[in-house]
Amino acid sequence: MSLCWVVTGANRGIGLEFAKQLSARGDRVLCTVRDLKRAAALRELAKSAPGPIEIFGCDTASDSGVEAFCRELGERPVDVLINNAGVIGSMTSLEELDFADITHTFDVNALGPLRLTRGLLGALEKSSTRRVVSISSGMGSIADNANGGAYGYRLSKAALNMANRSMSVDLRERGFTCVALNPGWVQTDMGGSQAPLPVDRSVRSMLELIDRLTPADSGRFLNVTGNDFPW
Ligand SMILES: NC(=O)c1ccc[n+]([C@@H]2O[C@H](COP(=O)([O-])OP(=O)(O)OC[C@H]3O[C@@H](n4cnc5c(N)ncnc54)[C@H](OP(=O)(O)O)[C@@H]3O)[C@@H](O)[C@H]2O)c1
Secondary structure, eight states: OOOEEEEESTTSHHHHHHHHHHHHTTOEEEEEESOGGGOHHHHHHHHHOSSOEEEEEOOTTOHHHHHHHHHHHTTOOOSEEEEOOOOOOOOOOGGGOOHHHHHHHHIIIIIHHHHHHHHTHHHHHTSSOOEEEEEOOGGGOSTTOOSOOOHHHHHHHHHHHHHHHHHHHHTGGGTOEEEEEEOOSBSSTTTOTTOSBOHHHHHHHHHHHHHHOOGGGTTOEEETTSSBOOO
């Protein structure tokens, strides 16, 4: 049975690869991009994709942008939401913190997934699958933080993990499965070319994992390997 997915930030990197692999297996992918003018690779993919790819504009840091996207979807059911859009933020020392940048990083990485999930609750409830996957990071782990720094990014992903946990509790009785997922260190613009994981391998592993999720997994912070990542 083919499913309908929403993938945010799908014009490059991990999001684009999700669109590619999901479409290759015949699923429908509703892709959101921050800027419709910067979606050339996604448009090219959509031309020859086996499963349908539709492209929508949606800045996940904007309340009105997310509301407009959810309205545009109308009454369509959504099986799985992948909250993928994210920014790395500036990597300054403690002395040089840029609070406006940290606030923006938090807005995209922590609040964006909350905006999308809230906005798509009705669409997700039209399906019995009801999965919400938020792409987190090992850098959001407090236990794993031996290197310090990266304040905006680390804070935002730790907050995203907490948001995921609360959503899992609040939506348990409605049959939702909500997980935070660490994709590993991946070769993208964000991860850089020195990253060990090619993007296709990371996404393949994540999809294998997402396909196996059950409501009993809800609230977990999972590594791309399928194990729990330390909080
Ligand atoms: N790569 C890694 O090693 C790694 C490791 C751990 C976690 N992650 C997480 O994986 C996710 C994807 O990362 P990536 O490596 O694919 O990064 P990327 O190559 O930098 O791509 C980021 C994507 O997010 C989009 N985006 C940024 N701000 C947005 C906004 N306000 N509204 C909508 N879309 C927005 C970007 O759109 P534009 O093109 O318009 O900027 C782009 O499509 C992120 O959540 C990231 O934190 C990545």
